[in-house]
Amino acid sequence: MQTIDWIVLSCTLLFIVLYGTIKTKRSKNVNEYILANKETPGWAVALSVMATQASAITFLSIPGQAYHDGMSFIQFYFGLPLAMIVICIFFIPRYYKYNVFTAYEFLERRFDVRIRSLAAVLFLIQRGIVIGLTIYAPAIILSTLLGWDLKTLIIIIGVSVLVYTVTGGSKAIILTQKQQVFVILTGLILTFFIIINSFPDDLSLVDALGIAAANDKMKIVDFSFDPTVRYTFWNGIAGGFFLMLAYFGTDQTQVGRYITAKSVSESQKGLIINGLLKVPMQFFILLTGVLVFVFFQFHSAPLHFNPTNTNAVHASIYHKEYQTVERELHEVLEDKKEVSMLYTGQLYQDYNNPILQEKMVSLSSKERELREQAKEIILKANPKAEVNDKDYVFIYFIVNYLPKGLIGLLLAVILCAAMAASASELNALAATTAIDLYKRNLKTEKTEKHYLKATRIFTVLWGAVAILTACVVNLFENLIQLVNIVGSVFYGTVLGIFLVAIFVKSVQANAVFWAALLTQLSIFYLYYLDLMSFLWLNFIGASFVVLFSYIIQKALLLKGIKRAS
Structure with missing residues (x-):
């Protein structure tokens, strides 16, 4: 800030x-x-x-x-x-x-x-x-x-x-x-x-x-x-x-x-x-x-939105495993960005390309899988961690x-x-x-000032x-x-x-x-x-x-x- x-x-x-x-x-x-x-x-x-x-x-x-x-x-x-x-x-x-x-x-x-x-x-x-x-x-x-x-x-x-x-x-x-x-x-x-x-x-x-x-x-x-x-x-x-x-x-x-x-x-x-x-x-x-x-879809997004969990896993013995998933996510997001741009071009020409749409859905599914893997790694680093990061998305x-x-x-x-x-x-x-x-439940009468x-x-x-x-x-x-x-x-x-x-x-x-x-x-x-x-x-x-x-x-x-x- x-x-x-x-x-x-x-x-x-x-x-x-x-x-x-x-x-x-x-x-x-x-x-x-x-x-x-x-x-x-x-x-x-x-x-x-x-x-x-x-x-x-x-x-x-x-x-x-x-x-x-x-x-x-x-x-x-x-x-x-x-x-x-x-x-x-x-x-x-x-x-x-x-x-x-x-x-x-x-x-x-x-x-x-x-x-x-x-x-x-x-x-x-x-x-x-x-x-x-x-x-x-x-x-x-x-x-x-x-x-x-x-x-x-x-x-x-x-x-x-x-x-x-x-x-x-x-x-x-x-x-x-x-x-x-x-x-x-x-x-x-x-x-x-x-x-x-x-x-x-x-x-x-x-x-x-x-x-x-x-x-x-x-x-x-x-x-x-x-x-x-x-x-x-x-x-x-x-x-x-x-x-x-x-x-x-x-x-x-x-x-x-x-x-x-x-x-x-x-x-x-x-x-x-x-x-x-x-x-x-x-x-x-x-x-x-x-x-x-x-x-x-067009800008960098973290693997996990809660920085407390991210910092904890990077400080643990599981940081290399987590970094591997981060690299995989980066590749998926780059592919999604490219497909999204192509899909947008098709929409601009009033043409809905089902192949590109299917590719986009497939990449989104892969992204979700990677984020779930990240949560599993976070839990290995800290079993008590809250891995639901929905509430951190907008503030991030x-x-x-x-x-x-x-x-x-x-x-x-x-x-x-x-x-x-x-x-x-x-x-x-x-x-x-x-x-x-x-x-x-009071048994006796009190003044207005008392109740205020x-x-x-x-x-x-x-x-x-x-x-x-x-x-x-x-x-x-x-x-x-x-x-x-x-x-x-x-x-x-x-x-x-x-x-x-x-x-x-x-x-x-x-x-x-x-x-x-x-x-x-x-x-x-x-x-x-x-x-x-x-x-x-x-x-x-x-x-x-x-x-x-x-x-x-x-x-x-x-x-x-x-x-x-």
Whole structure:
């Protein structure tokens, strides 16, 4: 990184922290701290919702996911627009009717305090795990590639978020997320056009997409019914719908964003805008990853993108074996470059050459084999190494190929995304702990000032948990998948409770409580068996709660009738 990159990065982050702190000053009461006095317009709600979901993991993992597996991940979001509509019709009016601080407060109005506490605890467990990943994701990758100390970077990110989140609460989060979204979109758009301008002179965007398609990177929809296939149209529509319904409809991280709106209509407007923009935004990020793949067809790419693993293997007794594979990859990439150029020339003449396409596919297959060999050698050098390097692809491209100044901006994008998501998560965790557990279970009345102070204290405590978790967590699999897996294991149960609360009026608290416990244990077991894509766990979890609660309610009624007779 050059001096200009440090200036861009430092000034961007410093501005956001100071802006959020100074503009919001100190909140006067819990309503202002958690709900921002319900003064947020719909467009600001939309930006806040998008910034909350678009964590650093999104910008690190999704381009790497597209680099390796193509556009198929977009199917994960197919259920999102429909989920937004359902939430706008059935969830938002109820949250505003009962004037809730958290989503789980509504459950006590419908059932009892046990159900409220159970849902709140499941949320705290799930989100408490994820918030550590939200900070850890950018920290581990930036520290690896830039040589920064990992724990120092984690502390810097965590403390930066805490400064304005503790001070200003929801109002500070919403204000800073506006700036963060601007930085994120600016950085992504500039990167997209710089990649295109970095292609060979005769290579147009259409030609680049042709090369990507020839390498099987442009397959957007898969209609396979195989439940073990992770991303298909069907699990995107069904499993993705239930995951998005749970995340946006019942997760306080998101509910806490849109219940700050001025009215039901403004809240609904914010979610509808999000529903319309989210899929195109994710498509654009994935497409950027695909273009990075095309870029590396004409530029040098490492055998393995994680430099920690590369340095370790070069320092081991296996370095000669690894170097041999590196030389083989270099030859394959040179052949791919030549074939890609020839293939591009054919496309330019509106002629799709199947022989060249077959040759390109064959070389890509050989490349994958060599990269797998590299992973095996890395594991011989260090059996505990994480060899999945998808999350390092995009940041490697940023650091090594973007012009001066833009590197700092893109690093700011990643850190802004981490801060935006972490701030919302901290606020949601603190609000749920303070309102659903602490305030609800206190036996004596306390002042408004007391609960405001308690919420701030819980924000600091959860910030400490996030930083400590990030310091000890280990990277495994692709981060974007890991976050969604953790969510899917818990979301179905919580969503099922809400679906019963809204749609099944005959079922009462006792039945739902035991149904939820039985369902959560069942989901743990199903995930352990690994019989299906994790997306189906959301649908199964929600369905189990509805089914089990209905059956248990009927059994309880029959038991009551027998006793009465």
